[in-house]
Amino acid sequence: MVGDFPNILIGTEAGIPFYQFTSYMLPICLLELFVLLVYLRFAQPSLFKAAVLLHSLSADGYPNFEPPDEDCPELSDPADRAGGHNTLLNTIRHRLPKAIKSRYILRRGLIILAIVIVGFLLSDILNWSPAVIAIAGGIIALVFGGCEPFSLLQKVSIRDILFFSGLFVLVGAAEASGGLGYVSGTIVHLSFGNTLILCLLLMWAGAFATCFLNAGPTTALFLPIVLSFKSAAPHSLYWWSLSLGVCAGSSGTLVGATAGSVTATMIDRFVKEQNKFTAGSAEDEQIGPSEAVGDSPNSADKDSQKLTKLTFKEYASLGFPIMLIFLLISSIYITVLYRW
Known part of the structure; x- marks a missing residue:
């Protein structure tokens, strides 16, 4: 629903x-x-x-990504970046700067989501409208999600x-x-x-x-x-x-x-x-003298x-x-x- x-x-x-x-x-x-x-x-x-696309790839063949969003905190542990293990997990973690790196924020988000889902399942017993539960969950996530609420609202189309x-x-x-x-x-x-x-x-x-x-x-x-x-x-x-x-x-x-x-x-x-x-x-490319x-x-x-x-x-x-x-x-x- x-x-x-x-x-x-x-x-x-x-x-x-x-x-x-x-x-x-x-x-x-x-x-x-x-x-x-x-x-x-x-x-x-x-x-x-x-x-x-070729121009979206870095020198080693991995996709390039935009810099981190200033409105979302980067709370990763600097010690994680010091690891020299050349594993796929480390590669993904370093090349996805927009990924969630804070287990604390992720845990809070999952708890809010679980509460909202339980609210949906019990909406008939509690006599609450699912729309009210969804709006309440969204407001709680907006306030306690770790991002600046007003900055996020400014990005609404x-x-x-x-x-x-x-x-x-x-x-x-x-x-x-x-x-x-x-x-x-x-x-x-x-x-x-x-x-x-x-x-x-x-x-x-x-x-x-x-x-x-x-x-x-x-x-x-x-x-x-x-x-x-x-x-x-x-x-x-x-x-x-x-x-x-x-x-x-x-x-x-x-x-x-x-x-x-x-x-x-x-x-x-x-x-x-x-x-x-x-x-x-x-425009930045240089063409040789013999090439048209x-x-x-x-x-x-x-x-x-x-x-x-x-x-x-x-x-x-x-x-x-x-x-x-x-x-x-x-x-x-x-x-x-x-x-x-």
């Missing part, structure tokens, strides 16, 4: 216990994850090959926040205008009174809406629609259908999930830095290494087929639950 924001909305609105949500959704999610890996293995075999805020405003406008009642009536009319067809229509409609409205706003849009259904569904199938549909639609396009937009922003920053580094390296500029042996490699941004079309070409596969698997799962 707490693994995704739409599921938190569904679980909170429907009053579904944490353990019940997990028992229904965990098996199908693991199955879809396995199918996704198999699909990517054959559709994008290059993703499973080690490919590191304002552009992404404004984007998703605008989507929620559009959803609120659609609900206030009475458009949700029309959508609800249309879905019920197309189902011909069949509960299974209604569940499948809800799932597929939620998936395609998520492709363009994002998972959170789509869930907020469909919650009143599901609550308006007069007929009851066995095994709370309406909520599982909505959750699986939103989950599938999140994979369809770049704006389908919050992670897609945030990842695109991070890739944008990374591409700018990498291309700037590549351009600077090309176009005949440089590394010119083709540099052109091939020039990175590009992640576009909506590029993402959809891979994500949309995955969405359809997820919908087919989820449709079979919902049908099995209905017949069970």
